[in-house]
Amino acid sequence: MKTIDKILTTIEEIPTLPTIYNTLSDLMVNPRATVEMAANVIGADQAASFKILRVANSSLFGYHGSVDTITQAILRLGYNEIRHIIFMLSVINFFSKTRKYISFRPSDLWAHSIGVGIASRIIAKKIGATNIENYFISGILHDIGKILLFEVSAKDYIKCIRIAEERGISIAETEKEQFGINHMEAGGLFARKWNLPEQVVLAIKHHDTGIVDNFPDM
Numbered sequence: 001m002k003t004i005d006k007i008l009t010t011i012e013e014i015p016t017l018p019t020i021y022n023t024l025s026d027l028m029v030n031p032r033a034t035v036e037m038a039a040n041v042i043g044a045d046q047a048a049s050f051k052i053l054r055v056a057n058s059s060l061f062g063y064h065g066s067v068d069t070i071t072q073a074i075l076r077l078g079y080n081e082i083r084h085i086i087f088m089l090s091v092i093n094f095f096s097k098t099r100k101y102i103s104f105r106p107s108d109l110w111a112h113s114i115g116v117g118i119a120s121r122i123i124a125k126k127i128g129a130t131n132i133e134n135y136f137i138s139g140i141l142h143d144i145g146k147i148l149l150f151e152v153s154a155k156d157y158i159k160c161i162r163i164a165e166e167r168g169i170s171i172a173e174t175e176k177e178q179f180g181i182n183h184m185e186a187g188g189l190f191a192r193k194w195n196l197p198e199q200v201v202l203a204i205k206h207h208d209t210g211i212v213d214n215f216p217d218m
Contacts, residue, residue, distance in 0.1 A: 004180040006152050011186075011193050020045060021090055024083045038079065039070040048089055052077075055085055055114055080133040081121070088113060088140045091147070109147065113140045137196070138203035145187030145204070146171075149179055172208055184208055 023041050027033040042048055049070055056073035057066060067073050074082055088110070117139030124135035150157040160174040167174075172182040179186075188205030 003152065003156075003178070007148065007179065007181060007186060008189070010148065010152055011189050020048065021083065021086050024079070024086060028079050028083070035071050035074050038074055038082070042070050042074075042082070042086070048086055051089055051110075052082060052085060055118075058114075058118065081136055084117070084133070084137040084140055085114070087137070088117075088144075091141070091144055109143060113143060116140065116142055131199075134197055134199050134203075138200045138207075141187065141191065141196075141200070142204050142207045143183060143187070144190055145183030145185065148186045148190055149175060149181075149183055152179070170208070 020041060024038060027038050027041070042052060052070060052073050053067060056076050067076055077085075117136045120135040120139030121132055124132040129135060146157075149160075156178045157175075160171060160178050163169075163174045163177075164171045172184060175182040184205050184207060188201050191201040191204050
């Protein structure tokens with residue numbers, strides 16, 4: 001099977017949205033839902049709870065004082081941000097190979113992705129964007145294609161990283177050489193698989209290209 005076909009097959013085989021994400025989404029549109037109900041859903045997943053508390057206590061949000069409970073984290077971050085952090089966590093958990101290589105650690109990608117998501121959120125507020133949610137999720141998912149390509153062939157992806165460093169070129173160029181597709185394109189396909197908003201799909205697909213012409217408003 002050609003590499004590009006393996007990538008498309010991997011995307012096709014990715015499960016539907018995780019239960020915890022769907023449950024939180026349902027709570028958001030339920031007028032009787034409470035913060036405590038959402039906190040109970042998240043609290044049932046220890047890994048998710050830990051990550052949410054870490055983000056809520058991040059200095060990047062500009063808050064002072066410690067957030068000790070999931071309820072406090074929800075009040076500080078907001079439902080949408082919490083839901084999308086859960087989304088990113090779930091995506092990373094779908095893949096297994098990224099835990100096996102020191103040179104490509106999911107924890108580093110997680111930290112970078114959250115940082116970009118927070119920065120995008122801040123910029124969106126500064127420019128008066130109407131849909132801050134799309135900026136945040138675009139930021140945290142912008143590099144998801146890297147995990148996807150790594151899952152298809154860890155050996156080839158490590159080679160991409162090495163060649164990019166040796167030749168002083170972008171990782172997207174070496175990805176194209178090795179896989180026939182780069183992480184931005186793969187990420188865009190992934191986003192469409194899960195029916196994310198078109199603005200988010202395009203942001204992921206073009207985040208390293210600088211293409212802004214005819215780009216729809218977030």
